[in-house]
Amino acid sequence: YCFCCLCFHQGSRSSLANTGFNDWIHLSSTLKSHETCSNHILSYTKWIETELRLKSGKSIDHLEQLLIQKESERWNQVLTRLMNIALYLAENNIAFRGVSDKL
Template sequence: MHENSTSHKKFYHQWFEAEMRLKRGKTIHCEEQKLISRETLRWNNVLIRLMNIIFYLVENNMAFRGTSDKLYTPNNGKFLGLVQLVGKFDPIMQEHLELAMAGDISDHYCGKNNNQNKLIDLMGGKVKSEIVSRAKNSKY
């Protein structure tokens, strides 16, 4: 009979183990999802800090760049200088800067390739749309 065959028992056992792993959240998919969630949270935290640095510079009408666009070099400007300063006291930025310096992340939003401009443009677009929205909704 089929139910008593060794192949049936083997596959039933594998199916049962897979079902138990699914219920406990111990599948490869779950582990990958946890990694993705951790990485997403890390990037969100990094971007929050970078945005706050940008807000500070904009609110105080300060220039962003210096003559160098590399981290930990002289004359690299206020933006990178503040990123480095925050990295001294904030473990999230410290880890981010370590990864950036080691070359473990390709796009660290702290230097060349116009990443600063991309971030500023994205934020500027949001600010502009918020201003337009508030103007349209205000009573004259």
């Protein structure tokens, strides 16, 4: 599959965007012709433009991306706290809940 053609091309798609490619003998010539076609160049340009916008924070969903990142950081902190609690309890031989006189 051609990633940029699969994700960013609109309209009729080449076989590299629809079904992939399995004729390995003719792969080199097919890739050369595909990489020089106007549809691939346009799709590649859109892909690079999208990547630059995401990196610079100028995409339409920039605020959503920030919320997702904050949520991810929050859950990482929760998981870290839970791991620290479990390690503390294990090191001090303390039960998670209640009292345990047996090992």
